[in-house]
Amino acid sequence: MIMKPFSHIGAYFLLMKRVFSKPEKWSVYKRQLIFEINSIGISSLPIIAIISVFMGGIITIQAAYGFTSPFVPLYAIGFTTRESIILEFSPTIVCLILAGKVGSNIASEIGAMRISEQIDALEIMGINSASYLILPKILAAIFIFPFLIAISMFLGILGGYVMGVTAEACTPYQYIFGIQTYFEPWKLYYSFTKVLVFGFIITSVSSYFGYHTKGGALEVGKSSTSAVVYSSILILLFSLILTNLFLNR
Amino acid sequence: MIEIKNITKTFDGRKVVKDVSFKFEQGKTNLIIGESGCGKTTILKLMVGLHQIDSGSVFFNNKDFPKLSPLEQQEIRQKIGMLFQGGALFDSLNVEQNVQFPLDMFTNLSEAEKKERVNFCLERVKLTNKNHLFPAELSGGMKKRAALARAISNKPEYLFCDEPNSGLDPKTSIIIDTLIKEITEDFNITTVIVTHDMNSVIEIGEKIMFIHEGENYWSGTKQEILKANNKELKDFVFASEFMKMAIHGN
Numbered sequence: 001m002i003m004k005p006f007s008h009i010g011a012y013f014l015l016m017k018r019v020f021s022k023p024e025k026w027s028v029y030k031r032q033l034i035f036e037i038n039s040i041g042i043s044s045l046p047i048i049a050i051i052s053v054f055m056g057g058i059i060t061i062q063a064a065y066g067f068t069s070p071f072v073p074l075y076a077i078g079f080t081t082r083e084s085i086i087l088e089f090s091p092t093i094v095c096l097i098l099a100g101k102v103g104s105n106i107a108s109e110i111g112a113m114r115i116s117e118q119i120d121a122l123e124i125m126g127i128n129s130a131s132y133l134i135l136p137k138i139l140a141a142i143f144i145f146p147f148l149i150a151i152s153m154f155l156g157i158l159g160g161y162v163m164g165v166t167a168e169a170c171t172p173y174q175y176i177f178g179i180q181t182y183f184e185p186w187k188l189y190y191s192f193t194k195v196l197v198f199g200f201i202i203t204s205v206s207s208y209f210g211y212h213t214k215g216g217a218l219e220v221g222k223s224s225t226s227a228v229v230y231s232s233i234l235i236l237l238f239s240l241i242l243t244n245l246f247l248n249r
Numbered sequence: 250m251i252e253i254k255n256i257t258k259t260f261d262g263r264k265v266v267k268d269v270s271f272k273f274e275q276g277k278t279n280l281i282i283g284e285s286g287c288g289k290t291t292i293l294k295l296m297v298g299l300h301q302i303d304s305g306s307v308f309f310n311n312k313d314f315p316k317l318s319p320l321e322q323q324e325i326r327q328k329i330g331m332l333f334q335g336g337a338l339f340d341s342l343n344v345e346q347n348v349q350f351p352l353d354m355f356t357n358l359s360e361a362e363k364k365e366r367v368n369f370c371l372e373r374v375k376l377t378n379k380n381h382l383f384p385a386e387l388s389g390g391m392k393k394r395a396a397l398a399r400a401i402s403n404k405p406e407y408l409f410c411d412e413p414n415s416g417l418d419p420k421t422s423i424i425i426d427t428l429i430k431e432i433t434e435d436f437n438i439t440t441v442i443v444t445h446d447m448n449s450v451i452e453i454g455e456k457i458m459f460i461h462e463g464e465n466y467w468s469g470t471k472q473e474i475l476k477a478n479n480k481e482l483k484d485f486v487f488a489s490e491f492m493k494m495a496i497h498g499n
Contacts, residue, residue: 028353035341117337124297124409125351126326 012208018130019138019204032136040102040137040203041144045151047101048094052085052152055093056159059084064169074170078178081160090152091191092239095198098145099231103206106137107227110210111220119211134207141199149195190246197242198235205231250275251407251439256295256305258288265291267463268305276437278430278453282444283460284485289443290334290411292460296441297329297409298322309407327355330400330438332410332429336392338384344371344395345380351403370398374428390421394428401432408433410442414449422446426453447486450474459485 023029063080110133113119122129157179164170170178206227213223251273258266265288273279281289294300296307298314307314309325317325338347348367352358358366371377374394384392393413400408410429414422430453433440442449450457454471461481469477474486 025354112340116335116340117333118339120299121331121333121337121339123299124326124329124331125354125403126323126329127354 011212012205015130015134015208015211016204018128019134019207021128021131023131023135024127029132029136032132033139036136036140037144039105040140041148044098044101044148047097048148048152049155051094051097052090052155053159053162055089056081056085056156056161057163059089059156060160060164060169060175061167064164064167073174075174075178075181077164077170078160078175079181080178081164081175082157082179082183085153085156085160086187086191090149090156091194091198092235094149094152095145095195095202095235096232098148098198099202099206099235100228102141103202103227103231104224106203106206107210107213107224108220110134110207111213111223114211114213115216115220130211134204134211137203137207138200141203142196145195145199146192149192153191190242193246194239194242197238201234201238202231205234250308250310251296251441252306252308253292253296254306254308256292256307257303258291258295258300259303265463266295269458269460269463269465270305271458271465271468273439273441274456275439276434277455278433278440278442280442280444280450280454280457281460282450282454282457282485284445287460288463289445289460293409293411293441293443297331298326327351327403328406330403330405330408332393332396332400332408332413334412334415336384336396338387338392338396338399340384343381343383344376344387344398347384347395348398348402350399355403366402367398370402371395373401373432374398375424389416390418390425393417393421393425397425397428397432401436404436406438408438408440410440410444412444412446413442414444414446419448422448423452429453450486461485 060077060081063077064074067074067076110119113133119129119133122132161172161175164175165172209223209227209230213219252271253273254270255268256266256270257264257268269292281292283289291300295302296314302315306316309328312321312325314322314325338344339350342350345367348370349363352363352366356363367380368377371380374397376391376394376398379387379391379395384395387395397413408429413429414425417425426449429440429442432438442453444450450471454474457469457471457474458465459467459474459479459482467474467477467479467482474482477483477486
């Protein structure tokens, strides 16, 4: 019981060693990478867009509701919305949502392949199944997640503008002035570093649980749940570590 | 030629394969038969390296497979075709892409040459005009045929089949069995089939190993199996009234 987490960690790193070994044929992996960019990235765009617009609007209204003092200028609404979205909502909360959508998808896909002997079929052919199945997913996530998060940031701030102006919480000028005030570009560097780490965590942890599925359909479901739970916990843990590294003065 | 010598496997303290030895001949359909749970699929998986053997040897043309380096094992695996019980076709690929997959991975053929080979294999297993269907759209028999086409697409030297006609009706079972036998003879490959179907034994069994409780209880030909005096074997062969009537006529 005590040793179980350690055996998982050991098995995870052994799997990663196999994942990052030399591919049999780059052209096949390249084709798979393009497929995964579409499957992991492009197909996640609608949900990210909807959530970002709504969250941007909600953050703006909450900020306006909180700023009742006449000493706080109304452009602070735009400033607060920008800071919340760039620092935490888009890189962390959106990645938690992606852990649910992409992570469960990866774990169930690989888990189903395991129980239907498709992974055995790859191994018998002389293919490194871990590398063939997992490496394109990790590379696809690391490549496409920053674009998704950039779109999320843009739409979140846009949603805040639309909501702030239509609810008459602030004027367009105040909001735009607010999102430009005290802007520090290095905060984007911090956010996108988090996104790259979270992209790796979501795909590798979910793949690990899918790859080690044993049994039948019930176990595929359990792997999928474990993938989302552990990815989410690790995202929050690494968010804390990276925030401490970047922002703790 | 494949030879296994004294192979043993234990799972959770239970010995499921006990000191099994056998020679599988080239150009013949070699059958591993036995009741469910006797260890025949485990023997097959030990032979192809999906399970690690505890002791013993598996020789592919005199090369001891478990003792080879991973790279050498990979070279041998590229000469193996395997037909899994459920087909194990890749769900995300259509029939044509499934059959072409080993060619994409291990050959430098042009697209036209690959297509030609894929169509040849699909014609060989009598599965034409289904190239663009996905596994979910195929019947059980079609899945087996597509999987067989994939198994032979890269011109294997060894063909392994795990329960090739399980879940199929008798007519389709015979079609699949006949296909495997024809392919074995045409391409002169070493074929190993795991089955518990006596129809397959009578139809295509050339060299047979009977496994009982993880042990090699008996081996011989299909002519010999009907006359054997081994009690366990007789219980297995004549388990159904149909077999008793067919062989003894009463």
